[in-house]
Amino acid sequence: MLHTSETTVVLVCRQRPMAVRRIVAVLVAVASMAFSFAARADDAAVDRAATQLKESDDFRVRTQAALSLGASKSQRAIEPLCSGLEDSNITVRAAAAAALGKLKKGGEDCLEKRLEDESNGTVKSSIKKALAILKGASEPAITEKTKVYLAIAKPTDKTGRSGDGVVKLVRSAMVKAAGGEDGFVVAPADETSTQAKTRISKFKSLRAFYLSPKVLEPKYSGGTLQIKVEVAIFTYPGKALKGSIPIRLTQEGVSDKDSSAEDDLIKMAVERAIQKFSQSLERIQ
DSSP states (O other), rough: EEEEEOOOEEEOSOOOHHHHHHHHOOOOOOOOOTTOOOOOOHHHHHHHHHHHHHHHHHHHHHHHHHHHHTOOOOOGGGGHHHHHTTOHHHHHHHHHHHHHHHHHHHHHOHHHHHHOOOHHHHHHHHHHHOOOOOOOHHOOOTTTTTEEEEEEEOOOEOOSSSSSHHHHHHHHHHHHHHHSTTEEEEEETTTOOOHHHHHHHTTTTTTEEEEEEEEOOOEEEETEEEEEEEEEEEEEEOOEEEEEEEEEEEEESOSSHHHHHHHHHEEEEEHHHHHHHHHHHHHHH
């Protein structure tokens, strides 16, 4: 049974919350880059479009970039398109939603979250159409090149916060992180055991796992915030326990309860858990 040592990271920042979030975002990006694989030509095209969607000053360029990502057939396009749903321009937001629908590889969580906050009728319509397509297109894109089929359990939220925001945040972050790993495909959230067996049986070399994440109560002490996430690893669909991955992150300079800082650390912890899982695959029997 796999038992990874607990990962502990301390972030030091005594600036305002906005500056803290920027620094955490940079650290997350650097950590993700450290574990990335060499980009293929199609990955490079996705990266270019993602950069245009994020950085171009021309909304028409951002709109076209979103549509290009929707046609890319790459799971790597999900994250930039989800970010595109937050664009300041209505046309870009609508294009990002439509692109996720065309891509058919995920993004339900970020679409549902945006639908709650969206005020524009046109964008809302685009989001609803994309959700209808995604919920009807439940067949995951498993191929002979797929190495790992990953089912993600509904996260257990022990933070004490009301609503399902943490649950959605954790699942979305896990899906995005898994999508960035070479050869990983995430199972539909509503997949039954029978469906899983049928899909997996078609690919003899495919390894399938069920990850069950739990976010513990945040700890505030001496001007620091501590977040701990535990991810239990099971076989799939049999669900025999194979190990666990504990991740503990600490950020200094947070004296009062700060939900935004908690969210940043939770996302970062989930991404690290997926990376450690990927690195440990050969040791999981």
